[in-house]
Amino acid sequence: MLKIGVIGCGAIGRDHIRRLRDLVPGATVTACSDYFRESAKLAAKQYDIPHIYDTGEALIESAEVDAVLIASSDASHAEYVLACIKQGKPVLCEKPLAQTSADCEKIIKAELAGGKRLVQVGFMRRYDPGYREMKRIVLSGELGNPLMIHAAHRNMQQPDGLTSEMGISNIAIHELDICRWLLGDEYKNGQVLKVRQSSYSVKGYDNPQIVLLETDLGCRIDVEVQLSDGYGYDIQCQVVCEKGTVHLPDPYAVITRSGAGRTVPILTDWSQRFIQAYDIELTEWVQAVENNAGHGPGAWDGYAACVAADALNRSRNTGSFMEIQMMTKPALYADS
Ligand code: ISE
Numbered sequence: 001m002l003k004i005g006v007i008g009c010g011a012i013g014r015d016h017i018r019r020l021r022d023l024v025p026g027a028t029v030t031a032c033s034d035y036f037r038e039s040a041k042l043a044a045k046q047y048d049i050p051h052i053y054d055t056g057e058a059l060i061e062s063a064e065v066d067a068v069l070i071a072s073s074d075a076s077h078a079e080y081v082l083a084c085i086k087q088g089k090p091v092l093c094e095k096p097l098a099q100t101s102a103d104c105e106k107i108i109k110a111e112l113a114g115g116k117r118l119v120q121v122g123f124m125r126r127y128d129p130g131y132r133e134m135k136r137i138v139l140s141g142e143l144g145n146p147l148m149i150h151a152a153h154r155n156m157q158q159p160d161g162l163t164s165e166m167g168i169s170n171i172a173i174h175e176l177d178i179c180r181w182l183l184g185d186e187y188k189n190g191q192v193l194k195v196r197q198s199s200y201s202v203k204g205y206d207n208p209q210i211v212l213l214e215t216d217l218g219c220r221i222d223v224e225v226q227l228s229d230g231y232g233y234d235i236q237c238q239v240v241c242e243k244g245t246v247h248l249p250d251p252y253a254v255i256t257r258s259g260a261g262r263t264v265p266i267l268t269d270w271s272q273r274f275i276q277a278y279d280i281e282l283t284e285w286v287q288a289v290e291n292n293a294g295h296g297p298g299a300w301d302g303y304a305a306c307v308a309a310d311a312l313n314r315s316r317n318t319g320s321f322m323e324i325q326m327m328t329k330p331a332l333y334a335d336s
Pocket of ligand 1: 155
């Protein structure tokens with residue numbers, strides 16, 4: 001049994017604890033911690049977790065913990081990931097890997113110094129069966145070369161304190177990862193634009209925003225980002241290839257026909273949309289750690305998404321595209 005310690009016992013942390021305990025073969029949650037000790041105590045009680053630690057660092061160092069899952073606030077990710085690498089412990093860190101590309105570079109340097117990949121980033125969409133099938137079709141070449149991606153990331157609401165910048169670095173970060181993964185291509189430049197603002201933009205952030213990207217191979221990507229859209233949680237993705245298009249399926253929903261109309265419900269909360277992807281992500285991570293084999297999205301992928309997010313946020317209000325420049329890829333990340 002792989003002994004896992006979970007840092008961060010908020011909504012996503014507790015959901016992962018439940019998943020690891022009830023669903024993932026070969027895993028047991030032996031420890032938890034939270035900045036708010038009460039949250040850790042509640043989670044420990046609800047899920048019979050034997051050890052509670054006052055700090056994430058103490059959990060990481062504990063002999064009761066073989067591997068770590070980080071689900072704490074974004075600002076704490078980088079330091080915890082570095083502490084895991086120092087202890088030589090595998091870690092699955094929720095996205096984003098860090099808040100800046102400079103912090104991602106520190107993580108890459110630490111991993112390189114140890115000569116071993118230990119870090120996985122919680123880009124769970126890569127485990128979603130819909131996105132996986134899209135990738136298979138694009139890769140197969142049966143539709144010719146991919147040319148463009150049109151995507152939308154629409155949320156019904158976001159918590160207070162969210163900024164326009166976080167709309168890119170915390171929310172559109174999923175598209176920044178999934179688009180380069182679908183295309184097998186890197187970003188060359190990008191720009192974020194504010195468009196006519198929706199009357200649902202009441203919390204001080206830009207809403208909607210549009211992200212525009214160009215890849216090294218000349219593909220163009222547009223991502224519509226809405227932080228409060230007034231109707232639901234709606235993720236769209238369409239890859240346009242030479243001979244056809246590939247679309248992300250909508251989540252399963254029963255259609256009602258009545259009153260001369262057809263109704264299909266749309267989710268309102270993001271936590272329901274990628275449940276299967278999270279299940280597969282955690283199952284495959286535990287298997288990979290136990291077998292010391294295979295890698296999901298790693299530190300390089302977290303870095304690539306962060307470099308793009310940084311450039312996009314720099315482009316805000318400049319009216320121009322910003323170069324997206326990454327360091328040379330170290331051999332350790334050859335398959336990323
Ligand atoms: C949330 O943190 C997530 O990661 C979701 O996937 C994303 O769609 C949502 O906008 C974020 O708030």
